[in-house]
Amino acid sequence: MLEGLKGFIDLFADPQLFFATTVVALVLIVWKREAFSSTRWGWGLMIFLTVFFAFGLTDSDFNLIITKPDNVPIVGLIFLLVFFTWFSMRQAVDNDRRAAGGQPPIEKDEEDRVWTWPDLVYTELISMVVCTVVLIVWSIGLEAPIEQPANNANTPNPSKAPWYFLGLQEMLVYFDPGLAGVVLPSLIIVGLMAIPYIDKNPKGNGYYTFNERRVEITIFLFGFVVLWSSLIVLGTFLRGPNWNFFGPFEYWDIHKLEALTNVDLSEYVWVRGFGMALPDHWFVREIFGILLTIGYVAVLPVLLARKGLTKYYEKLGPTRYYVTVILFLSMLSLPVKMLTRWAFNLKYVVAIPEFFFNI
Amino acid sequence: MADTKTIEPKAPALVRAWDWITETQIWTSIFRHAAPINDRNRVLVMLSNVFLHMHPVRLRKSGVRLRYTWCMGGISFFLFLVLTFTGLLLMFYYRPTLEYAYSDIVGLREHVPLGIMREMHRWGAHAMVITVWLHMFRVFMTGSYKPPREFNWNIGVIMLVLTLLLSFTGYLLPWDQLAIWAITVGSNMARATPFLGHEGPGASLMALGDVQLVHAADDARFALLGGTFVGEGALLRFYVLHCVALPLVIGFLMAIHFWRVRKDGGISGPL
Numbered sequence: 001m002l003e004g005l006k007g008f009i010d011l012f013a014d015p016q017l018f019f020a021t022t023v024v025a026l027v028l029i030v031w032k033r034e035a036f037s038s039t040r041w042g043w044g045l046m047i048f049l050t051v052f053f054a055f056g057l058t059d060s061d062f063n064l065i066i067t068k069p070d071n072v073p074i075v076g077l078i079f080l081l082v083f084f085t086w087f088s089m090r091q092a093v094d095n096d097r098r099a100a101g102g103q104p105p106i107e108k109d110e111e112d113r114v115w116t117w118p119d120l121v122y123t124e125l126i127s128m129v130v131c132t133v134v135l136i137v138w139s140i141g142l143e144a145p146i147e148q149p150a151n152n153a154n155t156p157n158p159s160k161a162p163w164y165f166l167g168l169q170e171m172l173v174y175f176d177p178g179l180a181g182v183v184l185p186s187l188i189i190v191g192l193m194a195i196p197y198i199d200k201n202p203k204g205n206g207y208y209t210f211n212e213r214r215v216e217i218t219i220f221l222f223g224f225v226v227l228w229s230s231l232i233v234l235g236t237f238l239r240g241p242n243w244n245f246f247g248p249f250e251y252w253d254i255h256k257l258e259a260l261t262n263v264d265l266s267e268y269v270w271v272r273g274f275g276m277a278l279p280d281h282w283f284v285r286e287i288f289g290i291l292l293t294i295g296y297v298a299v300l301p302v303l304l305a306r307k308g309l310t311k312y313y314e315k316l317g318p319t320r321y322y323v324t325v326i327l328f329l330s331m332l333s334l335p336v337k338m339l340t341r342w343a344f345n346l347k348y349v350v351a352i353p354e355f356f357f358n359i
Numbered sequence: 360m361a362d363t364k365t366i367e368p369k370a371p372a373l374v375r376a377w378d379w380i381t382e383t384q385i386w387t388s389i390f391r392h393a394a395p396i397n398d399r400n401r402v403l404v405m406l407s408n409v410f411l412h413m414h415p416v417r418l419r420k421s422g423v424r425l426r427y428t429w430c431m432g433g434i435s436f437f438l439f440l441v442l443t444f445t446g447l448l449l450m451f452y453y454r455p456t457l458e459y460a461y462s463d464i465v466g467l468r469e470h471v472p473l474g475i476m477r478e479m480h481r482w483g484a485h486a487m488v489i490t491v492w493l494h495m496f497r498v499f500m501t502g503s504y505k506p507p508r509e510f511n512w513n514i515g516v517i518m519l520v521l522t523l524l525l526s527f528t529g530y531l532l533p534w535d536q537l538a539i540w541a542i543t544v545g546s547n548m549a550r551a552t553p554f555l556g557h558e559g560p561g562a563s564l565m566a567l568g569d570v571q572l573v574h575a576a577d578d579a580r581f582a583l584l585g586g587t588f589v590g591e592g593a594l595l596r597f598y599v600l601h602c603v604a605l606p607l608v609i610g611f612l613m614a615i616h617f618w619r620v621r622k623d624g625g626i627s628g629p630l
């Protein structure tokens with residue numbers, strides 16, 4: 001019975017199902033936000049997580065991975081993230097309800113000024129004391145890790161980046177290091193910095209709301225919670241030796257084999273589609289992938305401006321529109337690549353090892 | 360007519376002692392005005408105290424609510440201060456060389472009774488990464504990046520990157536297996552930087568005639584590590600970045616960040 005449950009959870013933690021589950025969760029949170037933001041759900045989620053991890057601690061494999069000192073903060077991150085997602089949605093829903101009833105947001109009712117001393121200064125003092133206490137207790141309770149002395153000749157398996165970069169390391173499964181480690185992270189930074197300049201919606205400034213900023217909030221939650229944070233959780237807890245996938249209750253077996261049968265697009269087209277050998281010249285060989293990529297980043301935004309996103313094109317104007325859509329498509333390139341990998345074992349859309357250029 | 364004398368009841372000893380202390384020249388030279396128990400002094404305390412002067416005198420009620428700010432910006436700042444302090448103490452014990460780095464960290468555990476400075480520094484750093492993310496999350500959810508606060512959001516994004524870099528550079532310093540391999544995995548990506556990494560797309564185009572400009576010993580990764588692998592050069596580079604350069608830059612940006620919070624009209628709220 002217990003083993004069955006563990007097996008079931010292991011099954012669910014598989015990257016495809018794990019990712020699908022987080023996406024479905026986001027859709028439900030946004031769609032059913034009235035229900036999601038209830039007190040009952042808040043407590044329910046916290047209790048569920050607590051029970052889940054407490055139960056997990058009783059399993060030797062699960063225990064090993066979540067009590068690894070550097071992984072402990074991520075357990076904390078899971079709780080905090082779930083809590084604050086719930087909490088911010090709750091306040092947004094509250095304010096939206098007020099708006100429906102013709103009332104201003106709650107923050108408007110609290111417009112009056114209060115004295116910094118004592119109102120703010122004391123809050124700050126108390127938070128500092130609480131933080132200090134938490135940090136000291138944490139530090140006494142959990143020793144900082146120190147492993148064997150550094151040895152360049154002895155590569156641990158798995159070798160993991162620090163936890164906050166594990167989302168990027170997870171992208172290495174789908175993209176080359178140039179994209180996963182340099183280009184896409186740079187785009188994340190650029191994208192974050194661009195937010196205030198491309199978001200022309202004047203509403204929802206200075207108070208919680210969902211109805212007045214549906215698209216913005218949904219995209220942000222998708223990027224921050226589903227892509228960034230849940231991939232960190234995946235990379236930390238569910239990736240073992242050789243970056244193979246392991247369920248939380250699974251033993252990290254170094255010899256676990258995963259068949260690598262990924263195929264490039266060029267091979268799909270030339271060899272399997274046309275039944276001929278791959279052309280010699282890289283340009284001819286990759287022409288379909290190149291066209292597809294150009295179509296995705298350059299033609300698709302134009303088409304979308306004509307049909308589908310015309311409303312945004314008109315609202316934002318050409319510059320903002322194109323910046324927004326191209327950034328958004330870059331963000332979507334990760335899930336797109338994941339899906340094509342899972343569905344067709346697609347390795348690279350464009351594969352030009354001659355120039356270290358693979359997409 | 361008989362003189363009636365009113366006798367003031369004597370104040371309790373503690374009160375008298377307090378009154379006496381607060382009237383000494385020493386006290387009045389430090390605190391320029393009485394305790395902030397009335398409105399006038401509540402203004403004065405904010406204006407005259409260097410630690411408090413970054414606050415406004417008064418602010419909107421929603422702005423002091425934990426419900427609104429989650430206090431995450433404040434906690435990030437506090438953690439930064441804790442990290443600066445504990446980091447300074449660690450610097451007394453730690454030497455960034457291949458010979459000593461590891462043993463200094465081990466020594467810290469073995470020779471310092473009840474020492475938790477390393478723990479406070481490490482867990483504080485993890486916590487700061489998380490609180491900075493959550494701060495960004497709340498700033499987004501309250502739409503506080505919208506005009507006039509666009510620029511401050513950008514300062515924030517840079518500080519977010521710096522926070523991650525601080526954490527990343529610090530990760531190497533214990534010089535154990537965990538450290539060098541995490542940094543190796545992380546910095547290997549730089550090898551594939553377009554044009555500037557020797558295994559990056561376009562690197563082969565960076566050539567003068569048939570002289571390759573970008574190769575393993577002068578590419579982006581080399582600049583980061585001061586070598587072709589994570590070795591002595593990387594340790595020194597990361598140490599200097601971690602203890603001097605990055606904290607200075609982020610501290611400077613924090614000053615601008617807080618200044619701008621004030622100048623952009625204080626904590627955001629509905630118009």
Ligand code: HEM
Nearest residue numbers: 428432433435436495503511512515516518519625626627
């Ligand atoms: C090193 C880390 C950071 C520190 C110490 C810090 C500190 C603070 C503090 C103390 C405040 C006052 C209000 C509050 O506590 O919420 C604040 C406000 C603000 N922060 Fe940060 N912050 C940091 C990073 C960031 C990041 C990563 C962003 C965004 C990407 C950001 C954007 C903002 C904005 C826009 C405000 C104004 C919010 C408002 O008026 O409601 N900050 N910051």
